[in-house]
Amino acid sequence: MLLKSKSLFIVALMSVLSTSAYSATESMNNFPREQLRKFSEVYSVIKDNYVEDIDDNKLFNDAIAGALAGLDPHSTYLDYEGLKDFGIATGGTGGTYYPLGGMLAQLISNKATVDGKKITATAEASGASVGNAKLLGTKDIESSFVAADILDAAYNGKAQFANAPLKNLRALGALYPETVQLITRADSGINSVKDLKGKSISSGAPGSGQYQLVTDLLKVYGMARTDVKEDSSSFTQAVDKIKDGNLHATLITGGVPVAAVTDFAQSHALKIIPLSGPEVNTLLKEQPYYTQVQLPANSYKGQTAAVSTLAVMAIWATHDGVPENVAYEVTKALYENTAIMGQVHVQGKNISLNTATSVASVPLHPGALRYYKEKSIAK
Numbered sequence: 001m002l003l004k005s006k007s008l009f010i011v012a013l014m015s016v017l018s019t020s021a022y023s024a025t026e027s028m029n030n031f032p033r034e035q036l037r038k039f040s041e042v043y044s045v046i047k048d049n050y051v052e053d054i055d056d057n058k059l060f061n062d063a064i065a066g067a068l069a070g071l072d073p074h075s076t077y078l079d080y081e082g083l084k085d086f087g088i089a090t091g092g093t094g095g096t097y098y099p100l101g102g103m104l105a106q107l108i109s110n111k112a113t114v115d116g117k118k119i120t121a122t123a124e125a126s127g128a129s130v131g132n133a134k135l136l137g138t139k140d141i142e143s144s145f146v147a148a149d150i151l152d153a154a155y156n157g158k159a160q161f162a163n164a165p166l167k168n169l170r171a172l173g174a175l176y177p178e179t180v181q182l183i184t185r186a187d188s189g190i191n192s193v194k195d196l197k198g199k200s201i202s203s204g205a206p207g208s209g210q211y212q213l214v215t216d217l218l219k220v221y222g223m224a225r226t227d228v229k230e231d232s233s234s235f236t237q238a239v240d241k242i243k244d245g246n247l248h249a250t251l252i253t254g255g256v257p258v259a260a261v262t263d264f265a266q267s268h269a270l271k272i273i274p275l276s277g278p279e280v281n282t283l284l285k286e287q288p289y290y291t292q293v294q295l296p297a298n299s300y301k302g303q304t305a306a307v308s309t310l311a312v313m314a315i316w317a318t319h320d321g322v323p324e325n326v327a328y329e330v331t332k333a334l335y336e337n338t339a340i341m342g343q344v345h346v347q348g349k350n351i352s353l354n355t356a357t358s359v360a361s362v363p364l365h366p367g368a369l370r371y372y373k374e375k376s377i378a379k
Contacts, residue, residue: 089144091128094236096255137166149289171359176350186269200229202238255347276308327367
């Protein structure tokens, strides 16, 4: 049983059960018996008259949570049942988030404990960065992978989150750089972003990080979304459509190599469109979380030359309702076992304690911060 406050105030509700007989007697003498009697009466009325059957544990836990909510907006009650399932929202199964999230879930399940009890983590396929940030905002998931620019926008109420900041977001740690890859067939005739005019391109669901990036790229090249034919397929779906000639291009942001692109290159000659030059420099001034990078030669079959493109850091994020000791344990589980992450995807090798605190403008969760202070990489 855990009780957690954002102000780092922790109350051990069950401690009275392990005190001496004298202390227990003294505590009972100070109990508000009349108020407890009223609570018992209300409890009986609810149990007997509510329209549906109510589980006793749920009713008591909700009562405790309500008592805390009445004190301040920051304190949260969770019993062990509410903690043992630690969710990690990742992305589509054809991207990089999903396999790395699966390995991270295994790490946590094998390494992380709270009060001597294991935390069971699960990785969930999702709509990636924007959807993941929204899941954290509503506290429908315990953690998620989010690109740094999206996390910054969500926390500060910009772009897709204009006038609706998610101030409950917290960071657990930086992960690895995600590379922007504008993919087309080698015989498509597309050699630059400006060649996309009148062509079909998939950039994910409206409101996603990829969708926003396509909008921004088209803008600096003097175009709007009305100048291209829209498609909102997933990574895997988009690549399949390009194979079949039903789509001209797709923009994918992910750790290289992206599984869906690797699969494409096995059967078709691909082309990765460079993202560089004065137009992209204008974009970089507006999007400080992106950097200019080189996609190494031979990242994919048939890609014999390096390609100049963009990259953004992936962040492991959470919300302020996750207890401090849980955040501490899951953070520790990752950054003390980073070598294992490289076994499932090459980008896992780029997850490092040395860069863990580079988490954009979002505050570190107190539990993660405590771990980094122990490692002398945060103050």
